[in-house]
Amino acid sequence: MHITIIQAILIGVLAYLGSLSVPWFFGLTGGWYTLSRPLVSGLLIGLILGDVTTGILVGVGVQVVYISLVTPGGQMPQDLNAAAFIGVSLGIMAVKGGATVASAVAISTAVGAVGTIFHNFMMLTNSFWNHRAAQCIEKGDYNGLKFNHYVGPQITQFLYRFIPTFLIVFYGSGIANSIINYFPVDSFVMRTLTALGGLLPAVGVAILLKQVTKKDYELIYFLLGFTLVAALKLNMISLAIIGVFFAISQFKFSNRIVIAGNNSSNEEEEL
Amino acid sequence: MSENIKKLDKDTLKKSWWSWYIGNLSSMSFEWLASFGFATSMIPVIKKLYGGNKEEEIKALKRESVFYNTEPQIGSIVNGIACGLEEKRANGADLDDEVINSIKIGLMGPLAGIGDAMIPGMYIPLLLSIAIGLSQGGNPLGAIFYAITYIVTMTALSYFVFMKGYQLGTKSVELIIGEVAQRAREAFNLLGSIVVGGVAASYVSVTTAWQIPGMGGSKPIVINDLLNGIFPKMLPLIIVILCWWFMSKKRMSALKVMGVLLLIAVVGVAVKFF
Numbered sequence: 001m002h003i004t005i006i007q008a009i010l011i012g013v014l015a016y017l018g019s020l021s022v023p024w025f026f027g028l029t030g031g032w033y034t035l036s037r038p039l040v041s042g043l044l045i046g047l048i049l050g051d052v053t054t055g056i057l058v059g060v061g062v063q064v065v066y067i068s069l070v071t072p073g074g075q076m077p078q079d080l081n082a083a084a085f086i087g088v089s090l091g092i093m094a095v096k097g098g099a100t101v102a103s104a105v106a107i108s109t110a111v112g113a114v115g116t117i118f119h120n121f122m123m124l125t126n127s128f129w130n131h132r133a134a135q136c137i138e139k140g141d142y143n144g145l146k147f148n149h150y151v152g153p154q155i156t157q158f159l160y161r162f163i164p165t166f167l168i169v170f171y172g173s174g175i176a177n178s179i180i181n182y183f184p185v186d187s188f189v190m191r192t193l194t195a196l197g198g199l200l201p202a203v204g205v206a207i208l209l210k211q212v213t214k215k216d217y218e219l220i221y222f223l224l225g226f227t228l229v230a231a232l233k234l235n236m237i238s239l240a241i242i243g244v245f246f247a248i249s250q251f252k253f254s255n256r257i258v259i260a261g262n263n264s265s266n267e268e269e270e271l
Numbered sequence: 272m273s274e275n276i277k278k279l280d281k282d283t284l285k286k287s288w289w290s291w292y293i294g295n296l297s298s299m300s301f302e303w304l305a306s307f308g309f310a311t312s313m314i315p316v317i318k319k320l321y322g323g324n325k326e327e328e329i330k331a332l333k334r335e336s337v338f339y340n341t342e343p344q345i346g347s348i349v350n351g352i353a354c355g356l357e358e359k360r361a362n363g364a365d366l367d368d369e370v371i372n373s374i375k376i377g378l379m380g381p382l383a384g385i386g387d388a389m390i391p392g393m394y395i396p397l398l399l400s401i402a403i404g405l406s407q408g409g410n411p412l413g414a415i416f417y418a419i420t421y422i423v424t425m426t427a428l429s430y431f432v433f434m435k436g437y438q439l440g441t442k443s444v445e446l447i448i449g450e451v452a453q454r455a456r457e458a459f460n461l462l463g464s465i466v467v468g469g470v471a472a473s474y475v476s477v478t479t480a481w482q483i484p485g486m487g488g489s490k491p492i493v494i495n496d497l498l499n500g501i502f503p504k505m506l507p508l509i510i511v512i513l514c515w516w517f518m519s520k521k522r523m524s525a526l527k528v529m530g531v532l533l534l535i536a537v538v539g540v541a542v543k544f545f
Contacts, residue, residue: 020296027293028343029425033395034418039402043414053409060406060413064474067467068396070387077526102476113526126300133298133307137336140329142314149307153298188540195545196536198476199510203528205471206514211392212460212467219515221461225468226511230504236404236469243465251458 001049001096003173010048012166014041015085019161020071021122023150032081038062038108041084042092049092058091059084061105064201066112068208081161082115083108089169093176102197103190109200118160122153129153221246277320277361279354279437286315288433291350292426295343305343309350310336316354320361331357334368341379342386347429348443349378351436378444385448389456393463395421400466403474475507479544 017025018035025031034040042059046052066080087108094104129152136144183189209222228234228242291312298307313335321327335357341349353375360366398417406413435443446452483492498505510532517523517531539545 021299023293023297026422026426028296029292029429030422033391033425034421037395037399037417039399039406040414040418043411046411052411056406056409056411056414060403061474063399063403064470067399067470068392070391077524109529113529123299123301126298127302129298130300130303130307133310134336137310137329137332140325140332142318145307145311145314145332149298149311150294191545192536192540195477195540196533199532199536200529202471202475202507202510202514203525203532205467205475205511206518206528207525208392208396208463208467209511209515210519211388212463213519218461218464219512221464222468222471223508225465226472226504226508227468228465229469229472230508231502234469235407236401236466236473239404239469240401240462240466243462246465247458247462250461251454254454254457 001093001173003049003093003170005170007048008166008170011045011085011089011169012162014044014048015081015165016158016161018084019081019157020076020119021126021157022154036081036084038066038080038084038088042088045085045089045092049089051092051096054092054095055088057101058088058095058104058108061101061197061201062088062091062108065105065109065204067204068211070211076116076119078112079115079117079119080112082118082164083112085165086115086168086172087111089165090172090176093173094180097177097180098185099180099190100185100194100197102195103193105197105200106193109197118164122157122160125156126153129156277358279316279319279358283315283319284351284354284434284437287312287350287354288347288430290315291343291347291433292429295346303338304340306336306339308343309339309353312350313353313357316357320357330368334371337372337375339375339379341383342390344390344425344429345386345432345447346379346382348432348436348447349375349382351433351438352378352440352443353436355437355440374441378441381448382444385456389459390425393456393459397459397463397466400463400470403470471507471511472504475511477506477510477545479506481544 014035016022018031018041020028020032020036022031025035035044038059039056040059042055042057042062043052044055046055046059049055062083066078066083069078069080071077087110090111091101091104091108094107095101129148132152133145133148136142136148209219213219213222225239225243228239234242291308294311295305295308299305310332313331317328317331317335321331335353353371356366356371356374360371398421402413402417404413405416432443432446435446479495479498481494483494485491495506502508514528514532517528518525523531536545
């Protein structure tokens with residue numbers, strides 16, 4: 001598929017708006033936790049590239065891999081922004097070129113693993129702006145502090161996010177096409193990527209399970225949900241209603257005393 | 272003193288909350304994280320309370336710009352508490368820099384742990400699971416549902432706990448780490464487990480192409496059908512449990528587990544399992 005310069009610019013700007021630390025779209029809540037979710041970016045990129053269905057299909061696949069990514073203390077084990085914008089864009093192009101959705105998921109996930117470099121660059125250059133902000137505080141210079149907090153870091157962040165996304169999306173379709181020509185769908189490489197794309201969502205699910213189950217027997221809740229969908233073919237809304245029933249019962253009938261603030265399981269979270 | 276009580280009005284509080292809400296991590300770095308986000312959000316409060324007294328203004332700005340890091344969305348409760356403390360201090364209460372700092376530092380740790388476990392660790396996956404269910408066949412409804420629900424509920428929550436923090440002071444933290452909140456979290460964890468089970472059954476896709484050749488012209492036995500006859504989607508379930516076991520029992524990082532899956536994919540395709 002052909003990518004116009006306007007399309008690449010739009011995707012680049014969205015990638016910037018959705019990256020961690022950008023205040024302009026409801027801050028952390030609207031940017032990092034909304035725009036940078038692959039499900040949402042899949043819809044937006046799909047709209048820009050003119051194929052919402054493929055956008056959502058690829059977005060959903062990548063989303064499951066990253067369903068419970070936690071970034072404690074600014075540590076970024078995998079760069080979701082790169083996966084959501086560069087990865088999903090390349091994934092959509094690959095699917096339009098004839099690749100499977102599963103192989104697109106594998107490609108996007110790989111982009112997320114490499115993309116942490118952008119995040120670490122930002123964390124380093126922001127020190128420069130921080131020192132200037134600290135000087136403004138010494139002088140009681142409110143406007144200087146606001147500039148070095150809101151505006152300055154965003155100039156560098158825009159460059160870190162917009163330029164790579166724009167370039168890779170703009171030139172990516174050519175690269176994606178030649179890769180697909182070189183490795184047809186039934187080649188060893190593409191079959192491996194497709195198999196991997198089917199396996200990877202298991203990691204996202206497993207991370208979540210590790211977070212929400214304190215005792216091993218609690219895996220039975222997961223098994224219940226799995227069985228209801230796998231064996232009884234329930235859809236998600238029905239499953240959620242059954243889940244809410246159990247959750248309310250648990251809340252109403254558990255009256256034991258617990259230690260407040262006991263949250264040791266999250267301390268060593270790493271991806 | 273009594274005839275001149277300084278009070279933060281709703282407008283100042285709203286300004287301070289909004290500044291934190293959008294800009295908490297705007298200048299994050301390894302060294303400072305949310306420090307300047309916190310300091311910047313205190314500007315309206317400091318101007319209101321110490322306006323005119325430049326020395327006090329600078330002291331307050333310095334006090335509120337020490338190292339700070341927490342889960343910013345639910346962590347806005349600490350900003351509310353800090354506004355309350357500054358107000359008391361401006362009215363003559365004996366709250367020196369150290370007291371205010373130790374309250375902030377003491378709260379930011381537990382709130383970071385609980386906040387990360389609650390929001391990206393539980394609430395977001397839950398909403399996403401439902402949204403993924405609504406996205407069947409490329410339907411855009413799921414993404415729209417997630418974006419609207421998340422932004423609306425999280426903005427409201429962040430504002431609500433900020434105001435509670437201001438009104439109730441440190442007692443307000445009970446809202447988040449108290450016994451009722453703990454039970455609510457456990458109930459949400461249960462719901463999350465059930466729903467993510469459904470996501471796993473729908474989106475982890477592993478099938479095998481292996482067959483056992485049939486005897487004397489009868490049909491070959493398809494291994495995949497055999498396994499699904501024992502338990503539907505048995506292979507995806509095995510893979511999920513395997514990943515969980517690697518991570519929670521063998522303490523492997525997710526990136527390493529992805530490496531293991533790559534190995535499984537390569538070997539699996541090579542031996543024509545996939």
